[in-house]
Amino acid sequence: MSTLALLGIGAGSIALLLLLIIRWQVHAFVAMMLVSFLVAFATGMPIGDIISTLIAGMGGTLGSVAILVALGSMLGRMIEVSGGAASLANRFTQLLGPTRVPMALTAAALVLAIPVFFDVGFIILVPIVYGFCKAAGVNPIKFGLPVAGIMLAAHVVVPPHPGIVGGAAIVKGDIGWITIIGLAICIPLAALAQVVAGWLNRKGYPMLPTTAEQFAAFGNSEDSAASKARSAPSVGTIMALILIPLALIMAGTTGATLLPKGDSLRNVLGFIGSPIFALMVAVGLAMYLLGRNQGWNRERTNAIMESALPPAATVILVTGAGGVFAKVLTASGIGAALSQSLTATHLPLILLAFIISLALRAAQGSATVAIITTCGLLADAMAGGGYSPLQVALLTVAIGFGSLGLSHVNDSGFWIVTRYLGLSVGDGLRTWTVLTTVLGLAGFALTALLWVLVA
Incomplete structure (x- = not known):
């Protein structure tokens, strides 16, 4: 099949995928599986190879993803239920002082966002944001917007x-390097989120009536937060639970970079530094x-861990379907055809990667579908x-950026942020959409700078 025909099928498959998800509200897992079948038929893949190819795609992706997502969900759920998020936010506020509450909450949000999914983490921090905003007499968007952005x-x-x-x-990327780069870039982005949110908040935004009522009823938030903080695990415990696995992963990456293949120490570091371990x-x-700390018995601990799995199951299935x-x-050859076409444009691959994902x-x-689909399209080129x-x-x-x-x-996160912060759709587009776009562009700019330095 010609390159033009393969590219046409590839473009048509993306368009159909978007129509299924956006226009016809088909679940992302079903939509990607259906489009995968159609692409296989359209490109003339031998019918005896189609099922085995689909199984290989699912298994190859889930072999690493399912375990990581499940373990990460369990860790985040235990931190959530124990009150560790509140402990972390309150401690950061004590360290930086009451005049720097937005900065403290944003710093705590960045740390909390490592093991906890965005929507869960933001919802966990909303009562804390409400409490500090009520004490300061300001609109929740003042403190909540940068928190949501960095998360x-x-x-x-x-x-x-x-x-x-x-x-x-999909692209066989090193998780250790991705973790190091992602965290390193997110640190300055946290400061940028503060600056941009402050600029966006130079004018006032009226709260939606339902949010205003909820915010007004938040009368005992400070006493409640203090009570939770007394029984919550210490900030040192939460920081250790987040930083220890990161340190292990970074140790494995450092060993793989500095030590020769076959070195016994490199093998040991590679094992303890594997993300799963x-x-x-x-x-x-x-x-x-x-x-x-919480006095959980074994049954209670198991119940909390199991409660993290149903939401994670959907994420795992969608990710597997992306694979x-x-x-x-x-x-089917579409990836190779796209790779050849991209090479002919002479545009930097890193720029194309960002643009395709953004589109x-x-x-x-x-965001998950955008990342996985883009990685699939560019896997051959990479x-x-x-x-x-x-x-x-x-x-x-x-x-990712x-x-x-x-x-x-069309993003569920848009509705979570705007509803909890009391923003109308128009104000959400003027604030949240602008903030995420600025952070994405800045994150890509820093990534591109690192690309130039290591090229």
Whole structure:
């Protein structure tokens, strides 16, 4: 089949996928599986190979993603239920002082966003944001907007979140390098979120009536927060649960970079630095430390961990379906055709990665779908470009930042943020959409700078 025909099928498959998800409200898992079948038939893939190709795509992706997402969800759920999020936010506020409450909440949000999914983490912090805003006599958007912005930035580029982990599995990106790069860039983005949110808040925004009523009824928030803080785990415990797995992963990456292949120390560091082992250690510590602090028995601990799995199951299935779609794109020759066409444009691959991801994010709303689909489209170009592990990680992070921008009405996160902060749709577009786009562009700019430095 000609290159033009393959590219046409590829473009048509993306358009159909978007129509199914956006226009006809088909579940993302079903939509991607259906489109994968149609692409396989349209490109003339032998009928005896179709099912095996789909199974290989699902298995190859879930082999790493399912375990990481499940463990990350369990860790985040235990931190949530124990009151560790409130403890973390209150401690950061004490350290930075009451005049720097927005900065303290944003810093706490960045740390909390590493193990906790965006929507869950933001909802956990909403009562804390309300409490501090009520004490300061300001609109919740003043403190809540930068908190939400940095949490979403971490969600799209820092493992173990599903989009970036699934994308890394497709392009064979190194999770350690992706973690290091993603966290390093999110730190200055946290400061930028403060600046941009402050500029956006230079004018007042009226609260929606329902949110205003909810905010007004939040009368005992300070006493409640203090009560929870007394029984919550210490901030040192929460920080340890977050930083220990990160330290293990970074140790494995450092060993793989500095030590020769076959070195026994490199093998040991590679084992303890594998994301699965690192998260297993964190979950085990959380079971002991948080369970002891809260007085959970074994049944209670197991129930809390199990409650994290139903939401994670949907994420895992969607991520796996993204792997199926990516596998079909590769096996059908569409990926190779796109790779050749992109090479002919002479545009930098890192720029194309960002633009494609941003376009998909704007079109269908899901950051996870945008990351995984873009990685599937560019997998051949990345594999055949002779890129180093560090460069592949930078390309993957660029895709992640593409999925950060242009959050609007087709994104569930848009509605979570605007409703809890009391913003109308128009005001949400003027604030939240602008903030996510600025953070996405800035994150990509820093990623591109690192790309130039290591090229």
